[in-house]
Amino acid sequence: MTDASSAPRNQWLDVWLQFKSHKGALVGGIVFALIVLTVFVGPWIWTIDPTHVEIRARNKPPSLSYPFGTDQLGRDMLARMMAGGRVSISVGLTAMALAITLGSSVGLLAGYFKRLDWPLMRLTEVFQSLPLLPLLLVMVTLFREPLAGAFGPEKGTFILIVGAIGVTSWMATARIVRGSVLALKEREFVLAARSIGTSDHKMILRHILPNVVSPIMVSATLGIAAAIITESALSFLGLGFPPDFPTWGRLLYDAVDYMQQYPSRVMWPGIAISLTVLSVNYLGDGLRDALDPRIRGR
Amino acid sequence: MKLKTLMLGAVAAAAMAPAAFAERGSDGHVNVIYWQAPSILNPYLSGGTKDLDASALVIEPLGRYDQDGTMIPYLAETIPTLDNGGVSADLKTITWKLKSGLLWSDGSPVTSADVVFTGEYCMHPEGGCAQLAKFEGVEKIEAVDDLTIKVSFKEAKPNPYGPFMGAQAPIIQKAQFAECLGAKAPECTTANFGPIGTGAFRVTDFRPNDVISYEANPNYRDASKPAFATMTLKGGGDATAAARSVMETGEFDLAWNLQLAPDVLANMAKGGKGEARSGFGSLVERIMVNMTNADPSLPEGERSTAKHPHPFLSDANVRKAMSMAIDRPLLVEIGYGQAGRPTCDLVPAPAIYISGRTECMTQDIAGANKILDDAGYARGSDGIRSTKEGVRMKVLYQTSTNAVRQDFQALIKQWWEEIGIEVELRNISASVFFGGDPGSPDTFQKFYADVQMYANNFDGTDPEAYMAAQTCDKAPRPESQWQGENISRICIPEYDAKVAELGKTGDLAQRAELVKELNNMVTNDSHMIIPLVDRGRVTGVSNTLGGYILNTWDSELWNAADWYRIK
Structure with missing residues (x-):
């Protein structure tokens, strides 16, 4: 008690203490970290090539040499799961980063500058009213070939999918950020900063942005989950990456035909997608509580 | 008295029932699934098997190949050969004779002019006819009389059965396609999506890349056929779902081209609603x-x-x-x-x-x-x-x-x-x-x-x-x-x-x-x-669909007129 009143408390310590008290978030965070670690570090340890066809080892059940079994062409499922996860999670993180950057910028500008508010918010509404999946399909048809030509098929598709998901999922963030900025703008500390001549540029970066980090963080975690699911949907439709390039969605799609004979092949990618999305959602939930000063400490 | 008459009528009707078996439209509805959806019903503008098959229900050639590859007359009276004089001794001409009394599904008569027009349509120099190979070496096609068509080749043609034979060269109606020659062919959407034909069925609704609804053609040449009153040809999805819908759930009667891994197919056949046939x-x-x-x-x-x-x-x-x-x-x-x-x-x-x-x-x-x-x-x-x-x-x-x-x-x-x-x-x-x-x-x-x-x-x-x-x-x-x-x-x-x-x-x-x-x-x-x-070819056939004969030499739906429901 005395410590608390005497020494200034570290804000991030408070955040951590609050976060820690949310059991779901803690477990979610650990699970997500484990998944990320497995898919990114795993291939250094488990060095089987995920696209290598080992024709004599088709449809093998889980064993020591193939912990997750093999698929109908004898490709190692564990290696494929890790390679798939690397793509799916990279797509999720990158698309989220793009969406958050776009959404926060639009939200900040719209909330802070009155004359930008109307056009930016109408733009947001236009984007919000576009149906996502058909739009993605059109983008894939239009841009796949030029991008694949410029960056190679895998990188090209990666850019395309990340770009497509990014530019179609920033709208919610923009609205939330704008709302918070509008409220912040009228607060006394902003008025005080303005009265000593703080420029708009400094005002946004020093005073507004740090105060809207909480909603941005929350959108970010939810965005990762949404992006992973969208990528899975595209792969499931056969429109994502090239067919030999494993992603969780593609693995799921390939396994559907064998659902009855080899149910485990659908379950592994299914569980991985669900687990990632669920853990990220819990993580976001906990972060929101931890980053909101009004909830924190209660 | 009245009641007695009614009852007598009912008894008579019951007694008549087996005879009514062979009546047009008596077996209700048949469902066919093609996991590649037909996008056009004009085989001259598409090389796709799905389009060929979907149109084969409606438009017919002069003759088809049966399951053994033997030629059988459809719109023609007989298959012209050297022996019956239909093919000239120098192998340069073939003379087809239409069956008499044939009607299009709109009620107008089928004449040699329609056949001649079909040739013109495909051989038009501006049009990219997908089946041009069938008309290879044709010099001219002329109508001798209302029912007789003479096809002349530039040189001796030992196999003169290219034009108007088989699923790729059916006869289209002149009245419907007259304005659609050459470069205008792809623009005639109504005709390309709903050709008037002589087949057992006619199109009632065509949704490109989705569903086609057919009904029995009231003017079909055999008054007792087809046994099915209506047909739905559902397109799209994938081979797995199509196989499942016939062999496991029984929602569909026929699934085309089940290109699936052998173990997958064998597993589905355990469903007991249908079987996979191959030829x-x-x-x-x-x-x-x-x-x-x-x-x-x-x-x-x-x-x-x-x-x-x-x-x-x-x-x-x-x-x-x-x-x-x-x-x-x-x-x-x-x-x-x-x-x-x-x-x-x-x-x-x-x-x-x-x-x-x-x-x-x-x-x-x-x-x-x-x-x-x-x-x-x-x-x-x-x-x-x-x-x-x-x-x-x-x-x-x-x-x-x-x-x-x-x-x-x-x-x-x-x-x-x-x-x-x-x-x-x-x-x-x-x-x-x-x-x-x-x-x-x-x-x-x-x-x-x-x-x-x-x-x-x-x-x-x-x-x-x-x-x-x-x-x-x-x-x-x-x-x-x-x-x-x-x-x-x-x-x-x-x-x-x-x-x-x-x-x-x-x-x-x-x-x-x-x-x-x-x-x-x-x-x-x-x-x-x-x-x-x-x-x-692997086709999934429902156990309740009778009369289907797997034909690898012509359209797979070649004998839809003979299908019936096994009760």
Whole structure:
């Protein structure tokens, strides 16, 4: 008690203490970290090539040499799961980063500058009213070939999918950020900063942005989950990456035909997608509580 | 008294019931599922089997091939032959006689003018008729009288059954298509989507790439047929769902082309609602090698045309090595089981036309590597070869979206990479790939890739038209609205000459020799077409659908008039 009143408390310590008290978030965070670690570090340890066809080892059940079994062409499922996860999670993180950057910028500008508010918010509404999946399909048809030509098929598709998901999922963030900025703008500390001549540029970066980090963080975690699911949907439709390039969605799609004979092949990618999305959602939930000063400490 | 009459009537009606079995429309509704959705009902504007089959219910040729490959008359009275005088002794003309009293589904009479018009329609110089090969060598088609049509050929035509025979050359109504000649053909949407026909069914509603509703044609020539009053042909989905819907859930009566892994199919048959039937015909799963350059940096309209030969696939050594690297028996084992046989030939049947070459059956990676080494394609630091000009040997390998084809892609990619050819895979939704839309960059005719894999066959038992489809002038290109069946853009003058010779040869043994030579010219000797698997057609048939006969020589829905419900 005395410590608390005497020494200034570290804000991030408070955040951590609050976060820690949310059991779901803690477990979610650990699970997500484990998944990320497995898919990114795993291939250094488990060095089987995920696209290598080992024709004599088709449809093998889980064993020591193939912990997750093999698929109908004898490709190692564990290696494929890790390679798939690397793509799916990279797509999720990158698309989220793009969406958050776009959404926060639009939200900040719209909330802070009155004359930008109307056009930016109408733009947001236009984007919000576009149906996502058909739009993605059109983008894939239009841009796949030029991008694949410029960056190679895998990188090209990666850019395309990340770009497509990014530019179609920033709208919610923009609205939330704008709302918070509008409220912040009228607060006394902003008025005080303005009265000593703080420029708009400094005002946004020093005073507004740090105060809207909480909603941005929350959108970010939810965005990762949404992006992973969208990528899975595209792969499931056969429109994502090239067919030999494993992603969780593609693995799921390939396994559907064998659902009855080899149910485990659908379950592994299914569980991985669900687990990632669920853990990220819990993580976001906990972060929101931890980053909101009004909830924190209660 | 009244009650008695009624009861007597009821008894009489009950007694009559078995006789009523053969009444038109007495068996209600039949559901057919095609996992590639038909996009047009005019076979002259589309090479796709799905479109051919969907239109075969409505429009009919003068004669069809039955399940044994025998010709049987449909709209014609008899099949004209040399013996009955229908084919002239010099083999230059064939005279068809229509059955009398035939009506179109709109009630107007079928006349020789319609047949003559059909020929004009397909042979119009501005129109890119997809079935032009059927009219190879035709000089003129004339109406002798209202029911008689005389087809004259430029030269003696030993197989005069190209025009108006089989699913690819049905008769269309002159009144409906009169305004749709030449370049205007694709614009006649109403006619192309709802042709008036003579078949057992007529179209009531056509939704491109989705569902077609049919009803029994009230003017069908056999008053007791078809037994089904209505038919739904549902398109789209995938082969797995289609197989399931017939064999496990019983929602559909017929599922076409179940290209599924053998163990998957066997497992579904345990559902007990239907069975998978297979029959071998001339269907060959093959890799078409693009002889022209499909580089995206080339201007639109020049990509994949004869203007730009392929930087390395135009070299026979490369193609030979690619063919040698493939283990065909393994492909069959993985993808088809009982429903496939490895083959080196484009013409796998009938028996007299089989070349008998089998050197492609054994995989030889080392040999393939040697050929490429000797030809001067050196490997780079990453193991991928490049040409002497420094072009990296990388191929884009495309096919339709289908589990078996994707497995084949993965396997063949691995083999080709072992011989130092980098492979990029691509799969395209079947309805787009086979859709034939000249505006889409993803059709198999456009062939904006280096190699592509699909299956094709010929109808009837004579491969002449099929061989003639690979001549130089039949390459899809902008001027032909990207129609044509010479997908590989093969252009060998001797081949074209041999095709012309085949057109003049009457003796069956000599014809067989020529076909074998032609077959080897594009496959075993030059590998411009790399055959993989002789595929049986696998169709899922419900246990309650009677009368269906699997026909590999004509449209699969050829005898829809004879189908009935097993009660």
